[in-house]
Amino acid sequence: MLDIQALRNDLDGVVSALKKRGFDFDAAGFLALEQTRKTLQTRTQDLQAKRNNASKLIGMAKAKGEDVSAVMAEVAGMGDQLKADEAQLSALQAQLQALLLNVPNLPHDSVPAGLSEADNVEVRKVGVPRQFDFAVKDHTDVGAPLGLDFDTGIKLSGARFTFMRGAIAKLHRALAQFMLDTQTEQHGYTECYTPYMVNADSLIGTGQLPKFEADLFSLNHNDSKLYLIPTSEVTLTNSVRDEIVAMEALPIKLTAHTPCFRSEAGSYGRDTKGMIRQHQFDKVEMVQIVHPSKSYEALEEMVGHAERILQDLALPYRVVSLCVGDMGFGAAKTYDLEVWLPAQNTYREISSVSNCEAFQARRLQARFRNEAGKPELVHTLNGSGLAVGRTLVAVLENYQNADGSVTVPEILRPYMNNLALIHAD
RNA sequence: GGAAGAGUGGCUGAGCGGUUGAAGGCACCACCCUGGAAAGGUGGCACAGGGGCAACUCUGUCGCGGGUUCGAAUCCCGCCUCUUCCGCCA
Incomplete structure (x- = not known):
């Protein structure tokens, strides 16, 4: 498996190295997938952070015997959205992983050119x-x-x-x-x-x-x-x-x-x-x-x-x-x-x-x-x-x-x- | 195959629904102490991913997968592995 960082940082270099061994890497598809992943991952993690914070507050308030219904209401709708986002994100990551698992290794510089x-x-x-x-x-x-x-x-x-x-x-x-x-x-x-x-x-x-x-x-x-x-x-x-x-x-x-x-x-x-x-x-x-x-x-x-x-x-x-x-x-x-x-x-x-x-x-x-x-x-x-x-x-x-x-x-x-x-x- | 028990960081091991990657110990690293060593002291010490020029920050992970919940290492279900006993087998 290739380093996904290499693909993010030097996509063109990777694509041309793979081309040498006769492998066509779908750069456009990868970029699209990565773009979606980035947006979705950021959004999901922000939501998770919000949820974690609210839960923390509930815990603290309950310990002091305060009323928590206001915070509870705030978090109430979050669950479904979060679950949906998480599912979508993990599906996307599985897709990226599958893509990566099917890409061959990059050849070393000393390897002779040729296709057969x-x-x-x-x-x-x-x-x-x-x-x-x-x-x-x-x-x-x-x-x-x-x-x-x-x-x-x-x-x-x-x-x-x-x-x-x-x-x-x-x-x-x-x-x-x-x-x-x-x-x-x-x-x-x-x-x-x-x-x-x-x-x-x-x-x-x-x-x-x-x-x-x-x-x-x-x-x-x-x-x-x-x-x-x-x-x-x-x-x-x-x-x-x-x-x-x-x-x-x-x-x-x-x-x-x-x-x-x-x-x-x-x-x-x-x-x-x-x-x-x-x-x-x-x-x-x-x-x-x-x-x-x-x-x-x-x-x-x-x-x-x-x-x-x-x-x-x-x-x-x-x-x-x-x-x-x-x-x-x-x-x-x-x-x-x-x-x-x-x-x-x-x-x-x-x-x-x-x-x-x-x-x-x-x-x-x-x-x-x-x-x-x-x-x-x-x-x-x-x-x-x-x-x-x-x-x-x-x-x-x-x-x-x-x-x-x-x-x-x-x-x-x-x-x-x-x-x-x-x-x- | 049957029964019982167990899986928490490099190792050992506490926690068993609420502010915390997770007490204590060992190991390791840095510094202090010391003539040197041992002992002692202070601090550090999991992995992975994301965002940010950066300082930094966020997310996930307590065998694995699912569920309940505002919140799970902790409760429920399934699976895997290990240990012991029984059965079977080369």
Whole structure:
């Protein structure tokens, strides 16, 4: 959520910044709403002050045993007017709030211009794609004989679900364990176990609601509605919702390995084959809650934390700075990590690391006590470290052998009973 | 799921329809005191929003939402959470 003060003080600046990311802010509508709000709020509060005063007088007079009928008469008609004004005001404020909740974050100055993926800027390329002396297969063909079973996933649940068995399932688990161990033991994140179902408030806090409800899976339980988390960014970041933490507690660095659930509405026909785009996938997430002056430093650092996984797995990748138009709703700046997929002969997204600045913190009311002892909004960052399913895809494709077997990356072997080669039985 | 009790500021905790963000204590900050420390003294110390160039001022908030009332932390209704006991369950 944007700071409403910024909109009041520099509406033109905000509008043009939003324009860069392809968002048309209804400035006229906002101004009209604000104008009405101002008038109504002033009037309501004046009326409340009058009412409070009169009530006070009644109390004092009654204590002295004086006659209060005159004052009572004066206040008599005020109630209805006040009630009407209050109702109108709160409706108006709800309207303003709703408007604000649907506005994306302002991009940081360093973010490249552009409206689509094509305008993203490559920052660096790491590792050299392997030269194959045989025809490479994609991960579905490599995986099928080894236990990667899409048909059973489809039977059980439908399209975009996968069933894994045997060494593939174990490799998948090994990847998650390795990532989690790296982020906790090497990079100082605290391992967390979090709910997979959350309430609407949590999703409003991180920005998935109200605008992107269609992308979520939800469950009705009695009268309440819960949502399946689309990423543990939601639970990790919401852990500081409505909290005022001590400045010394910053940065708070959290990580979790959880499944993620996404309806993938609006992506019909894209990546339908294989496990690139699933309704359910595992991810190791990193979240940092930091002092506002440190968030861009933390962003670079987190990109490094995600890169470390790919480097240890010896997977070629590149780092891309997303252009304004390709960034997510809450991000001020985002780097994507794209891993090399030989079968697609291209780099594909495997991690996304974003600085949301105070955008989420404002919705979350997540604050710290600053030098002056005053509560101030924190900055929040999140990033994948990494998406487990896509990493499995990358390993299967990059480590495949001519005979159909897959070499287990060195670093994963301790997690696999020192298994060095996965092959069909 | 059933029964009972409870939710007040950073913490603890009084107030339980009337002039007051809310006693006392702890913590914290400033100053005084002190050779230093401890103890002591004085003052300060919730959050959010509005109006005003400013000094300043107004409004809202005692778990959340509604109601009664001229007036609600205090009364009524609904909900949520926590604690204890019982039941059930991995």
